[in-house]
Amino acid sequence: MxxxxxxxxxxxxxxxxxxxxxxxxxxxxxxxxxxxxxxxxxxxxxxxxxxxxxxxxxxxxxxxxxxxxxxxxxxxxxxxxxxxxxxxxxxxxxxxxxxxxxxxxxxxxxxxxxxxxxxxxxxxxxxxxxxxxxxxxxxxxxxxxxxxxxxxxxxxxxxxxxxxxxxxxxxxxxxxxxxxxxxxxxxxxxxxxxxxxxxxxxxxxxxxxxxxxxxxxxxxxxxxxxxxxxxxxxxxxxxxxxxxxxxxxxxxxxxxxxxxxxxxxMSKSLKNFVTVEEALKNYWPEAIRIMMLSMRYNAAVNFDEKAVVDAQGTAERISILQHRVNSSKLTKNERAEEVVKRILAPLENDVNTPETIKEFLGFVKDSLAKSKMTEEEKGEIKYVLNEVEKVMGIVHNAPLPERSMDIVLNLRNELRKKGDYGSADKIRDSLKDEGIKIEDTAEGSYLWW
RNA sequence: GGGUAGGUGGCAGAGCGGCUAUGCACGGGACUGCAGAUCCCGACUAUUGGGGUUCGAAUCCCCACCUACCCUCCA
Incomplete structure (x- = not known):
């Protein structure tokens, strides 16, 4: 490189x-x-x-x-x-x-x-x-x-x-x-x-x-x-x-x-700094990484609220995909390896992280657009996310007891079927307070955080 | 004064000789009990200014202007 x-x-x-x-x-x-x-x-x-x-x-x-x-x-x-x-x-x-x-x-x-x-x-x-x-x-x-x-x-x-x-x-x-x-x-x-x-x-x-x-x-x-x-x-x-x-x-x-x-x-002497501790109160570490890595390393990066908010949105989109495929079995095949290769290739050129992020986000977008995915496809996506994570560290993956969460989700969906939206919303709101978001789609409901 | 990087659409920011990213913001639609998220479509169609090289330049060369950083401790 x-x-x-x-x-x-x-x-x-x-x-x-x-x-x-x-x-x-x-x-x-x-x-x-x-x-x-x-x-x-x-x-x-x-x-x-x-x-x-x-x-x-x-x-x-x-x-x-x-x-x-x-x-x-x-x-x-x-x-x-x-x-x-x-x-x-x-x-x-x-x-x-x-x-x-x-x-x-x-x-x-x-x-x-x-x-x-x-x-x-x-x-x-x-x-x-x-x-x-x-x-x-x-x-x-x-x-x-x-x-x-x-x-x-x-x-x-x-x-x-x-x-x-x-x-x-x-x-x-x-x-x-x-x-x-x-x-x-x-x-x-x-x-x-x-x-x-x-x-x-x-x-x-x-x-x-x-x-x-x-x-x-x-x-x-x-x-x-x-x-x-x-x-x-x-x-x-x-x-x-x-x-x-x-x-x-x-x-x-x-x-x-x-x-x-x-x-x-930003410097200590100019006193115009934001500590990492403060930033982490409002944003995911992945969002901070995405923001930093979205520009060439040798250029100056302007730190402003909008840039981090943008990056937070990006990090969340990646997380949504991550949670959609998380329960599938990891599938490493030629097609998935090709994708990883394409995403990481720009790093060979003077660690061009912005290009890598762009390629990766393109992949995330395409994957989210797929309405019906086979288990194999999900497994491939999981593989790609895993590999990219190894290098970039931008896939948010806080551990949560996935299985018990599924139970909550299923109960809520039964309530929704019965038309008891009041109770269903109560569950959603309570989870939101815990930082866990529910996403209802035609394919089913997902949790992410 | 010297040195080093740069100056790209509304904003952020890639591309570094031909294919004009990407994200946010904006307009319209799909989906949905609602919400959020997601998806589709659209518009904007840019490259600091002036010369030059080239069939062709944001991309190479020259000049000008502008900005940041360093010459103090600093990631």
């Missing part, structure tokens, strides 16, 4: 060697707050990428870091008076919880930055030894200009950057471009011992320390949102390639577009 690689700014074919594992690292969140929909957007995408690679029988190791020490976490401590442990525990638990509900369950391992302090220290030491880093009063810094490729990922001309435009320049640094590898402790900050005194790691070094621990100096896919290209990912390249001298750090750099609100990026 092809994927758009940021470094080469072109489509690259993902090469896999027989029996060799594919390693993917995606930048996880800083757990200073509850995850918002912007995070959901990014991680839903990488989840689908991971699911699809595995669907193709590629052995994939999907690693994600959790940034549990960083300036904003410290700010949060100061603002709220809460302890560091309390903040990261509650927010990371919430992150894992909502990722689970969103069906983002393809990550093999979550690595907390502070579990890799010794690896971080080792990398910083190597950089100092190689002349790429130096110590000053408040920390250890990387000599960005010494790494001649600095800027290659973001295509930046270092002399034309707006240095210090909005941030105070530390005059003690050799060059304003130099970035922190280790920050020395200030009063009240969490810290770890190091050769440079008590302190904490810089942001960029956390990731290279983690990826080197798991993957060594080189690996396959590195993902994250676009805002991380510079300076974060740029600096990762500078650190790891300077240490290992083994280029390239990463074969495929994939960057996702943002989730916007009124065309402006």
């Amino acid at each position: 092809d994927v758009r690689d940021t470094l080469s700014a072109s489509l690259k074919k993902i090469e896999t060697r027989e029996g060799k594992r594919l390693n993917m690292f995606v930048c996880g969140p800083t757990v200073q707050d509850k995850p918002h929909m912007g995070h959901a957007r990014t991680y839903v995408f990488y989840d689908v990428l991971a699911r699809y690679l595995r669907y193709k029988k590629i052995r994939l190791f999907y690693l994600m870091n959790i940034t549990d020490i960083e300036d904003h976490i410290i700010t949060k401590m100061q603002e709220t008076g809460r302890s560091w442990e309390d903040i990261i525990d509650s927010n990371s638990s919430e992150f894992f919880r909502v990722m689970g509900i969103l069906k983002n369950n393809s990550v093999n391992y979550y690595a907390f930055a502070t579990d890799y302090i010794s690896e971080i220290i080792a990398q910083v030491s190597k950089l100092i030894k190689k002349g790429y880093a130096y110590e000053i009063a408040d920390g250890v810094y990387y000599r960005a200009r010494k790494f001649k490729d600095y800027g290659k990922l973001s295509k930046q001309n270092l002399d034309q950057l707006m240095i210090g435009a909005r941030v105070e320049v530390n005059e003690e640094k050799e060059d304003p471009l130099d970035f922190a590898l280790w920050k020395k402790k200030k009063e009240g900050e969490p810290s770890w011992p190091s050769p440079w005194g008590e302190g904490r790691p810089g942001w960029h070094i956390e990731d290279t320390a983690i990826t080197e621990s798991f993957f060594g100096p080189n690996y396959d896919i590195h993902g994250g949102a676009k805002d991380l290209i510079f300076p974060h990912h740029e600096s990762e390249i500078a650190q790891m390639e300077a240490i290992s001298r083994k280029k390239p750090l990463v074969k495929y750099w994939i960057h996702t577009g943002h989730l916007n609100v009124d065309d402006i990026k």
Whole structure:
């Protein structure tokens, strides 16, 4: 399959060697707050990428870091008076919880930055030894200009950057471009011992320390949102390639577009965010996934009420079909396999999820239009839904005691036959309160939820 | 100022040289005890502007304009 690689700014074919594992690292969140929909957007995408690679029988190791020490976490401590442990525990638990509900369950391992302090220290030491880093009063810094490729990922001309435009320049640094590898402790900050005194790691070094621990100096896919290209990912390249001298750090750099609100990026600092928790109160996780996956991953997505409501409707339509065929036996045959193949084929082309969704919805529409279906046809549809679900995670399927529900349904239909609509409606209304909807059709009555 | 992505119907958003998606919204109908959902039909028939390449361009090239993102922490 092809994927758009940021470094080469072109489509690259993902090469896999027989029996060799594919390693993917995606930048996880800083757990200073509850995850918002912007995070959901990014991680839903990488989840689908991971699911699809595995669907193709590629052995994939999907690693994600959790940034549990960083300036904003410290700010949060100061603002709220809460302890560091309390903040990261509650927010990371919430992150894992909502990722689970969103069906983002393809990550093999979550690595907390502070579990890799010794690896971080080792990398910083190597950089100092190689002349790429130096110590000053408040920390250890990387000599960005010494790494001649600095800027290659973001295509930046270092002399034309707006240095210090909005941030105070530390005059003690050799060059304003130099970035922190280790920050020395200030009063009240969490810290770890190091050769440079008590302190904490810089942001960029956390990731290279983690990826080197798991993957060594080189690996396959590195993902994250676009805002991380510079300076974060740029600096990762500078650190790891300077240490290992083994280029390239990463074969495929994939960057996702943002989730916007009124065309402006949803972000913690702008306070224009909607938490995933809030969104899940009103919408199915499948609806959120459909919304996110309805556009190309590299484009910006506008988050507005209408878009999610639309997606919710779509998710419900899929669910209706799902419940119509659910009691049938799964039928895997050539025709069904062809359909699945057609639906998933666009993913080969730079993970074109919108095309896949379009194909899938076409299939759903055609299937719903069939007035009389044989058991075999139902079984085929069930197979298609199953396979698509494996990759996309957009088929809503909350478990319910199906059989006991059938009893309720049959009783209600007897009441309807007798003309006791009052009682029949009462049943329908009560079930609706439970989130279960009844659909009466010429073919019979169905429940869905 | 530099860099990176884009600019498609009422809205959202695919397509990336010829076949003009899809969803929502809109109009009409079918089904139904009602409701919801579903289905059928219809209308709208678009590609920022200006040049160019081509038999043919939303799709390729050039220029202009506009937008977002990055150069501060950020998914």
